[in-house]
Amino acid sequence: MSDKNRKRERSDERFRLFQYEVLFVFAMLIIIVTAFLDYIILDRTGQAMQEKVSDLIAANSRQLELNINSYLERMETTPTLLFSDEVYYLYDETDEKMEDYDKVKNEETIKNRIVDIGLMDNYSDFGIVFADDHKVGWVSHGTQDLFKDGGIYDTFSSYITNPKKNDGWCFGVNGNSDRMYYIKRLNPNAILISSIYTRELASVFVYPEQLDEMTIRLVDDENTIMYSSDDSEIGEKLPDEILKNIEDEFFDAGNSSSIVTRDYLINTNVCFNGWRVVCSVPTDIILKENQELKSFTLRISGALAMMFVLVGLVIITKLSKPMDGMVSSLQDKAEIDRLSGVMNKATFQESVENELKKEPSDDLVVFVMMDMDNFKQINDRLGHSYGDQVIIRMGKLLRKLYNNQTIIGRLGGDEFALYTGCKDVPIEDIKAAAIERMEQVIEAFSEEFEYEREQCELSISAGVYIKEVSGTDFKDLYEKADSALYISKNNGKSCYTFYGEEAEDDEK
């Protein structure tokens, strides 16, 4: 394969590589742009979703708050029915002046009243406790067992925290966590105790369309969980990750609020007695669909980018076929002299300079300048068109005579140049080979242009310069060979001269 062909292939290869690079850059650009747009769109969608879910949970939590308020208010209202008759609420069992008979009769009356009132709800306790711990009504074994050593009256009295209404709520009494109590003072020596099992609140805390993994809790003033949709939490304090947000100033304002943190969406609603409904759901659960959408969109983007690349490849293939060789052809047009078919001056100079710089470098170079003698007469007598034909034939002749190791260029008009690099060859051998080759050129030229020589005395003169590679450049080679050519012209033409030997009359 010739250097020229290799060069053409390299040019085509570089062009194809350039096409792929452009395609790759565009594909990356598409991916980056779509990923960026996706991120913007999905991020905004995620935020919108969080806001919507937050609003939805807030609305539902508000409903839960209303439900629990309604439930607690009923728990408070029912005992007030004991105030319908003085017998019920003024009876004091500790009154030593009262006869036992009257006590028995009063207590029977009160028990009947409690039975009637107790119809209203599922009470686990609904009874009156007196200052001496005597009990009337339904005071369950479970509650009694919390006070095996007495003190039931004093303990529950201490939970009356609302001085205006003389009542109070409590949870976790003596470590009990299965019921919550409402205490109401009836008279200075009697309190009413009513309680419900906290699991009863499950019917109050029915959450419409409950989100997966959402936890609904009712907590007291000390953030102890009284009810939770997660049974294992009941009796425990609110988890730290929830509590730290609840304790923010934002929440301490006492309003019902919601907050979206990195980990949780939390909503709190304050009940009328100060307890809170706390709903929480992990943020990633809310955004699960959004994450899935993001993943889906990215996959689609990737697929589209791939599609773009494939389509691009097809287009490039289609486009590049007619362009095959075009680049190298254009390059040839730029580098090759159109008449002679050898390198033009600029390309010849560039090629020679590249050869001089290449590693490992040659030891010696042979630079030849050639110029046709009397070429002007060809143009004048035979016409410029004929002159062009002479140049064409001269190019063919040189390309025929010299192998690929020799760079051939047309430097202008009827002037040609040859460059050959040699390595590890003695200068004597090179010179001998150069002489032999120059003789061949003159002879071949004479044969090729016999007619022109007869008509116009066309011949060829040359100047040869053999030089070590180090310390030389194109300009040096050109000038030295040109000066040798000049000598050949002066010495009668149709001969060649080696630079540096003219003093010794070394012309042939």
Added chain:
Amino acid sequence: MKNKARFTFIIIFFIMTALLVFTLVKVNFNAGYGKSYTTTHQGETVIQLSWWGNDARHIYTMEGVDHFQELYPDVLVSYRYGEWNGYEKRTKVWMESDNEADVMQINYAWLDMYSSDGEGFYDLNELSEYIDLDNFTEEEKAYGTKNGKLNALPIAMNTHVFYYNQDVLDEYGLSLPKTWDDLFEMGEALGKDDRYVLGMSKKQMFILIISYYEQSSGKQMFNQDGTLAISKDEMTELIEFYRSLIDGHVLCPVDTFDRNRYMSGEIAGTMCWVSDTKIYCDGLAETGANVSRCMYPVLPGAKRSGWYTKPATMWAISSNTEHPEEAAKLLNYLLNDPYMVKLQQTEKGVPVSKKAIEILNEEGLSETNEYKAIEEMNEHQENLQLIIPNIENESIIDAFKQGADEYIFDKATAEECADVICDEINEIIEGTE
């Protein structure tokens, strides 16, 4: 030419980019628009369950209901519950107002009160597809059958049992009482320290008094048709005996009976249903006390024992239920499901259901105090009679207790009180009829 090609390329590039972005945006946003979505919520069948009992029963029953709902997620069970005192009145309100629960824990006596013709409750035979009736013998089913209709299924059989704090008896050098005289002797010893031999609820007190009457008279207090058989003179003697029990520190006045007084040893013993063993026997044992069990005191030469037995409690389905299938599934679950049986254990007494017994046998049923008490009951089968419903009629019991109080607190003579009591009881019975 070069500029034209570049311009074309840029145009193609932007068109493709725009198409891609448009496609992505369309994919994203079309997810929520353009299609209509329908969310359907399959409504659950809501049924109600009602029962009475203590804390333990409330808690395990609610846990059982949760489990049932896991098994039948299309059924939502709401519940009503309360303690025994006053529950009969609540039931009366619900039944009379046709507002009773779909599935009800009922007392044996209520079959006569609300379904003497068998129409007051659902005929469970019609729901045999959902209820495993093979777990019950014909005799057991007969307890809940009225007018040929199976109105209820018994959960367990019950009778009375006496539990004593053996440590208290040992403290006073006393043995378990076998006769009424033994009880009075014990009362004399304990009374010195203002302690009592026995403490019990009003209802148990009435049955204790009846057993004495039947032993001493050889007659039943109520005829099989529910009418009062005791004469006013006999009632007078009975009231005097009742007072003597209190005065002799044999029986703590029911108004001042407190479980804590029994648990603390201030009251040495109690009489209760076998089904209350967890509370009065196991509960006392948990305090570290030694507990002894014994049966009724007897009167030498007595012609009747005065001992009664009954189905402890029964499950029935409302005749008004709109969801008999779901109610039957719940009833079957409560009686026969292994999870529920293990939750319930012997809290309601030794179960009747063969399936439940099989399951509990694996759990060490024979070691329970309830089982031992029932075994002892079975040894005295010849002395046991099926309870007459009026014996448990709360109004009748109140009439007796309140009338007797007049005598005990010296507000009237025994004769006057007996007159009032008999008249009131007869009025109540006539009213029931």
